[in-house]
Amino acid sequence: MEEHQQALFYTDAALPPDGFSDANRRAGLGIFVCFAGFQPSKSIYIRARRRVNSVLMAELAALVLAAKVAETLELRNATFYTDCRDLVLQLQKGEAQAFWSLRPLISQFLCLQDRCVFKVGKINRQENEIAHCLAMQAKAMSNHTLPSFSCHFLNHGIACDAIPALQDVTWGPVDLIDVICF
Numbered sequence: 270m271e272e273h274q275q276a277l278f279y280t281d282a283a284l285p286p287d288g289f290s291d292a293n294r295r296a297g298l299g300i301f302v303c304f305a306g307f308q309p310s311k312s313i314y315i316r317a318r319r320r321v322n323s324v325l326m327a328e329l330a331a332l333v334l335a336a337k338v339a340e341t342l343e344l345r346n347a348t349f350y351t352d353c354r355d356l357v358l359q360l361q362k363g364e365a366q367a368f369w370s371l372r373p374l375i376s377q378f379l380c381l382q383d384r385c386v387f388k389v390g391k392i393n394r395q396e397n398e399i400a401h402c403l404a405m406q407a408k409a410m411s412n413h414t415l416p417s418f419s420c421h422f423l424n425h426g427i428a429c430d431a432i433p434a435l436q437d438v439t440w441g442p443v444d445l446i447d448v449i450c451f
């Protein structure tokens with residue numbers, strides 16, 4: 270997937286604030302992937318849910334989900350954006366210094382970098398509007414059974430490479446709702 274090398278992943282999570290309800294809350298996760306520098310541009314929208322213990326863990330879970338998508342699509346490098354400053358600070362501290370509750374997910378994030386170079390950037394909330402909306406929608410959705418996958422990208426036609434690859438993944442604790450490619 271040479272043409273996907275300029276992949277920008279916008280990530281966000283939605284859940285009640287820490288201390289608002291029980292510790293094991295279900296967060297909505299939203300990922301907006303934009304493949305820049307290639308015409309016509311292509312994008313992928315992902316909605317998912319996952320149980321978490323804190324806002325920070327939810328934001329990190331969204332980042333790990335995005336990293337898993339990058340790995341699955343065999344990207345060589347990927348840039349991940351979050352609007353959560355605390356998450357960027359925790360990642361900069363590294364696995365050993367970060368909050369203990371975040372370490373398993375940080376370790377997972379680092380492991381996914383084996384074949385792909387990751388960059389993490391902090392953006393403003395306004396710049397993260399699409400991922401934010403996807404996360405809010407995921408949080409509000411009622412229970413579903415199987416994830417749905419669809420491709421509306423005209424130039425893919427019958428040969429969409431992203432959807433078949435993502436359909437094969439075991440998502441673990443992540444409850445994938447849908448993946449839409451445009």
Ligand SMILES: [Zn+2]
Pocket residue numbers: 419420421422425429430431432450451
């Ligand atoms: Zn597609």
